[in-house]
Amino acid sequence: MKKKSRKRSGKPTLVDVAEAANVSAITVSRALRNPEAVSPTLRERIQKSIDSIGYVPNTAAQALASARTNVIGIIIPSLTNSVFADVIRGVYDAIEGTPFQVQFGNTNYSPIKEEELLKLFLGQRPAGLLVTGAAQSPEALQLLRANGCPVVQIMEKIDDPIDMLVGFSHEDAAAEGTRHLISKGYKKIGFLAAQMDVRTQQRIVGYERAMREAGLYDPRLIVTTTKPSRVSLGTPLCAELFSRVPDVDAVQTNNDDIALGALFELQRRRVSIPDEMGICGFNDLNYCQVSHPGLTSIRTYRYEMGKRAVEMVIAAISGNRPEQPVVDTGFLLVERESTQRAGQS
Amino acid sequence: MKKKSRKRSGKPTLVDVAEAANVSAITVSRALRNPEAVSPTLRERIQKSIDSIGYVPNTAAQALASARTNVIGIIIPSLTNSVFADVIRGVYDAIEGTPFQVQFGNTNYSPIKEEELLKLFLGQRPAGLLVTGAAQSPEALQLLRANGCPVVQIMEKIDDPIDMLVGFSHEDAAAEGTRHLISKGYKKIGFLAAQMDVRTQQRIVGYERAMREAGLYDPRLIVTTTKPSRVSLGTPLCAELFSRVPDVDAVQTNNDDIALGALFELQRRRVSIPDEMGICGFNDLNYCQVSHPGLTSIRTYRYEMGKRAVEMVIAAISGNRPEQPVVDTGFLLVERESTQRAGQS
């Protein structure tokens, strides 16, 4: 008759390994975390037991006992948007070879979801966090500040981050694209956007600023939808723009997918690019340089933001907080055929 | 002088909340997990303490004490490939509203990484797992079988899965695309591929089968690279194909990105599509229907695979193992302008 015993996990534990190897549990623990601290003989015997038993350390017990985790939580609005795909590549490249692991959370552009995720993540006592943007809800801010682990905000730029920040100004970037179109002699420049998240709004502000500066601003030129962005949205957005302003002669888009969709739609309508119509995208995704014609776009450094942010959070976790907590990754206008109108500067 | 006390996490615990609310810890625990079991008065008092203290339950302690987690681990080769992006959307849609959470692991197409990730994940004692493909290493299989939690293999189709499976035959799908090109009268049909993972190889086998059946097989027509797939790879792959077989008259590609890249490259070379050259892609991504010309492609049900797999694993976790453990999501040839040659069947 056994004692009052609870439901065990059923999986082998450190003690099981220890018994099989005829050592104490702590020795097995050491053999795993710090092999040099255990004699080669024992090390080998222990490894054999581990293999034969099929032991896998219980992360929860480790975390509880050590009061630490190696989890870096990353909260982004979408895993499937190609913009964040590049950020994620950067994250993985930075995490590679470190003892840390990443845990992604997808807010699907919802502030409520963001708060829920934040609570979920904080429950894991993460070593550090990456969060997207600088527009957290007051509750989210409260949670982050109270928790105290290193936090890096990414993608946007503000001057007073929660903790650290890696981003760029979407407003300035969009303004630069629009000014480029203006400099090429385009006058009726539309703005096409989907998704309408915070950063999209910032881009619209930048577009507006540039248009007003040139005395070209007309609110009818801004065509948006709250639908998630896809290439195929270029068609309806273009159609709407043409119906509002038939003599539109260029578009600045919120991202390259919309730009590519617009390009296809204009080709179908037999509108010649760049002569009758100029296009400037946003992000400079891989296909911009190979499309026909090539797409002018505003390059953003998504991979670098992900990589840099992880490097910074790891540095902070390790006690080497970067002396410069705000990093501006900037942007770059890349001019290609879609705006290379003959006879213009 | 305090007792031999260890490093605490410093964060508020259940006991802190309990003391503040003047109840026992277990009551707080119940108030959180099963509010109906606690009187309304206490419930409210406890909630106040939680809010004022800023308590967030420690996941590790929960997992340890209950010997359960609500984590469903998902191991995929890439988070950033748009194919998996759709799978991920399906996963999130299926997980929404359930008490489960997902944890993604990225193998970057490396079997070694897959094993490491598997161990990492199993350390969390996940409630269930999704793994990509049916070509796990022997060690990985061993780990999965020994662990015993519900497992769903996704993306490929075999008849004897580890546990459950949702996928389709890449070989059959590619063969169908190639047969379509053959039926349109194309003869010298190239195959362009990047990444070269297991599923790519299966597609090549399907292509080969179709070509042999028609007596058109020629190994020089298969042009591949191990680089990760991107639209811009269409250019060098096309170039290589033309240099090997100048009179090539169609391409079946391993995916739509390569197909789009090839489309752009052919436009640059002033090769008319579909008359001089046919193109059939793979996956039927969103842009296939809007590109100019529209791209014929083989539609695959990526979203459905992700969604279905999660539904199945949750069912199994809940004890309602699906009676049919293998689901074939199939594929569909979608014919568009890029293969609509005049005067052919």
Next chain:
DNA sequence: TTGTACGCGTTATCAT
């Protein structure tokens, strides 16, 4: 180099 004792924060079990 190896072992003993104990606590990490929570939940299961049993009792009231």
Next chain:
DNA sequence: ATGATAACGCGTACAA
């Protein structure tokens, strides 16, 4: 409806 007690599996501190 509420509480006391003992685990869960591991790592820390200290001792040998």
